[in-house]
Amino acid sequence: xxxxxxxxxxxxxxxxxxxxxxxxxxxxxxxxxxxxxxxxxxxxxxxxxxxxxxxxxxxxxxxxxxxxxxxxxxxxxxxxxxxxxxxxxxxxxxxxxxxxxxxxxxxxxxxxxxxxxxxxxxxxxxxxxxxxxxxxxxxxxxxxxxxxxxxxxxxxxxxxxxxxxxxxxxxxxxxxxxxxxxxxxxxxxxxxxxxxxxxxxxxxxxxxxxxxxxxxxxxxxxxxxxxxxxxxxxxxxxxxxxxxxxxxxxxxxxxxxxxxxxxxxxxxxxxx
Amino acid sequence: xxxxxxxxxxxxxxxxxxxxxxxxxxxxxxxxxxxxxxxxxxxxxxxxxxxxxxxxxxxxxxxxxxxxxxxxxxxxxxxxxxxxxxxxxxxxxxxxxxxxxxxxxxxxxxxx
Amino acid sequence: xxxxxxxxxxxxxxxxxxxxxxxxxxxxxxxxxxxxxxxxxxxxxxxxxxxxxxxxxxxxxxxxxxxxxxxxxxxxxxxxxxxxxxxxxxxxxxxxxxxxxxxxxxxxxxxxxxxxxxxxxxxxxxxxxxxxxxxxxxxxxxxxxxxxxxxxxxxxxxxxxxxxxxxx
Numbered sequence: 001x002x003x004x005x006x007x008x009x010x011x012x013x014x015x016x017x018x019x020x021x022x023x024x025x026x027x028x029x030x031x032x033x034x035x036x037x038x039x040x041x042x043x044x045x046x047x048x049x050x051x052x053x054x055x056x057x058x059x060x061x062x063x064x065x066x067x068x069x070x071x072x073x074x075x076x077x078x079x080x081x082x083x084x085x086x087x088x089x090x091x092x093x094x095x096x097x098x099x100x101x102x103x104x105x106x107x108x109x110x111x112x113x114x115x116x117x118x119x120x121x122x123x124x125x126x127x128x129x130x131x132x133x134x135x136x137x138x139x140x141x142x143x144x145x146x147x148x149x150x151x152x153x154x155x156x157x158x159x160x161x162x163x164x165x166x167x168x169x170x171x172x173x174x175x176x177x178x179x180x181x182x183x184x185x186x187x188x189x190x191x192x193x194x195x196x197x198x199x200x201x202x203x204x205x206x207x208x209x210x211x212x213x214x215x216x217x218x219x220x221x222x223x224x225x226x227x228x229x230x231x232x233x234x235x236x237x238x239x240x241x242x243x244x245x246x247x248x249x250x251x252x253x254x255x256x257x258x259x260x261x262x263x264x265x266x267x268x269x270x271x272x
Numbered sequence: 273x274x275x276x277x278x279x280x281x282x283x284x285x286x287x288x289x290x291x292x293x294x295x296x297x298x299x300x301x302x303x304x305x306x307x308x309x310x311x312x313x314x315x316x317x318x319x320x321x322x323x324x325x326x327x328x329x330x331x332x333x334x335x336x337x338x339x340x341x342x343x344x345x346x347x348x349x350x351x352x353x354x355x356x357x358x359x360x361x362x363x364x365x366x367x368x369x370x371x372x373x374x375x376x377x378x379x380x381x382x383x384x
Numbered sequence: 385x386x387x388x389x390x391x392x393x394x395x396x397x398x399x400x401x402x403x404x405x406x407x408x409x410x411x412x413x414x415x416x417x418x419x420x421x422x423x424x425x426x427x428x429x430x431x432x433x434x435x436x437x438x439x440x441x442x443x444x445x446x447x448x449x450x451x452x453x454x455x456x457x458x459x460x461x462x463x464x465x466x467x468x469x470x471x472x473x474x475x476x477x478x479x480x481x482x483x484x485x486x487x488x489x490x491x492x493x494x495x496x497x498x499x500x501x502x503x504x505x506x507x508x509x510x511x512x513x514x515x516x517x518x519x520x521x522x523x524x525x526x527x528x529x530x531x532x533x534x535x536x537x538x539x540x541x542x543x544x545x546x547x548x549x550x551x552x
Contacts, residue, residue: 018547096425103352110424113545123326127352130295134355135422136390136431136541163541164392183326183348184364216544224543256468258295259431260420261355266507267527355422 005044015215016044022214023047023094025112025137027102027128029078030054031063031194032142033118035203037082038065041089043211048086048095049112050079051102063196102128106261110135114210117141120192122178129161129168133253134260136163140209142202144229146193154198154231157239158205165224166245169252173226173241198231205229205236274300274372281373286318289372294354297323300372301354308383312339319358320376322368330368332379333358340383386427386536387509387524389473391417393542395432400515402437403477410443412451412477416461418470421509427536430471430509430524436464448489451476458497466504473522474498474512483549484516486523498525498532511535520548 005016024045026033029052037048056064056071056078064078066085079097086095098105102119109115115137117128125141132139144156159173168174209225212218226242229235274291279300282289286302293299298321305318317335325331326348337346337359344361351358363382368375391399395417403413418434442457465472474494478484486494494512501510502525511524511532522535540546 021547101350103350103357106352106355107423107425110422110429111426113539131352131355134431135424135429136392138541138545162543164394179325180327183328184362185347213543213545252295255293256418256420256433256470257293259433260429261422262292262294262469263301263354263356264422266421266423266509 008043011211011215011217015217018214019044020046022113023049023111024210025049025051025102025109025115026082026118027051027109027115028118028120029064029082030060030118031196031199032144032203032206033116034063034065034067034078034082034085035200036116036118036142036206037086038089039203039207040210041086041093043207044090046090046093048083048093049108050082050095050097051100051105051109052078052082052098053100054078056081060194063194063199065196103131106131110137112137114213115139116206116210118143121182122174123182125168126174126179129174130253132161133163133167134258136259138162138213140206140225141168142199142206144194144198144202144231146195152193154195154229156198156202156229156231158202158209158225158227158229160209160225162224163253165250166242166248167250167252170245170248170250171224171226171239171241172245198229201229201231201236274298278372281371282376284373285376292354297321297325299323299353302376307338308340308380310341311383319353320372320379321353322372322375328364328366330366330375330379331360332363332376333360335359338383342382342384344382385526385533387430387511387522387526387533388424388427388537388539389419389430389432389513389522389524389535390539390541391432393540393546395435396540398435399475400477402435403475403515404479407440407443409445410451414438414451414453414474414476416457416464417473417475417513418464418468419473420469421471428509428524428526430473430511430535432473434464434468434470436461458500462501462504465501465508465510469505469508471505471508472501472510475515476513477515479517481517481519483519484514484521486512486514486521490514494523494532498523499528502528513538515548518548522549 055075056067058072061072067081077099083095083097139161141159147153226239279289287304290301300320302318304315319333321331347362348360366378416436417432444452446452509526513522520538523532525532538549
């Protein structure tokens, strides 16, 4: 193990090599995704696939890790902010910055070993989960909300969708009603309140789950994860719905036709 | 599963309809679906979803946004189905209660 | 062209348990895995789904081979490929730890029967895997190329992720 990672040697002799060989996809490089990118670079992840069509600007400077005042002024694309940050921590990492939504480049998504979902909306999350399941990729999703009220309240969650284990629908994180309501809405919703510190809590939790997935350093081996964050009480708790869901097989994914690319036209002629 | 005759009936409007199931929803791929007069492009790959999703009882997706005489609200953008991206306008209330070609015709009314 | 083969932890468990069952005369058991595939940046993903064990009466009693199977087994595998639009991978187990590899008879026979799957599913990748107690290796025939491609990565998806064979 090199000096660079000596302080995380308790993760095991092979951990440095395993992280270096892992390619992590991050869909959304905003408040949550930018945190995750930074932490993964520090941990030593060697490959990054970054998806986000958006730009750094002043309204998102309050929470985009790695973004500077100059980036906001010049509207630097978020994926380039993240790429610069990652390379500054680990210049040997391989980074694919894709300034577009993740669904515009399925082959790049499929090349990931693990994907972090840091996007808005139940529909978007459900779609990302479907594509990750098609490519048999574990998906670690994070999200936070600031709820209007007297006073305002903050909550969030980290949910892991592991192929072969309960999915977002199984654990009740995504319901058909939520998808129906979102699907019927006309136009874009307004900018939701977003702040940096809950994103930091959720991103750190997601990275902890990722580390445990790659180099299980402690005895806890969660089959999956659904962790709720109460930003007012400053607590993280396991959501009991996961334990219930794990007693049954996932009925939403599982057919052979739900794997791979059904419209793929593979090569039929030899080039040699 | 659709009847073969229903699939072949759709071939009047496209270049070989094919049925798929994805995550328990039923779709019919309609390659180069010929669109009503006044649309640009005149033909485009389309996907008829015969199952309820996202608040619609059925839905017609297109491989790209289509220009038509009517201004339509294309409120579904880059929706991944069968590992391709699709676009759809808001046109609700088309139930899956007839032959697939009837369902398709009801969706295409929005483009006339 | 990198080939990345993936299977869930549950499927690996099913495969390993079944391949370890003793057979009346065959020294080794074998089976097929029905898979789906897709293109990814830099290569192809092969995604294992259905384990198709060989019935006991599908083995041929041939002392030249640890495991030989008859035409019925091949027909069943071909039928699965056709019905499910599937890529087919033969699999067997070597009982040792460490990286396994195919014996000469394994390679000779694989070259003979794996490309036969192109008769039902031309263009799809088909191949063969060998497992050990803690590792795996594989070969993939693709795009009607005569020479198979060594599978670059074999990943077991679960908690934890297991990389049984990796050359990345």
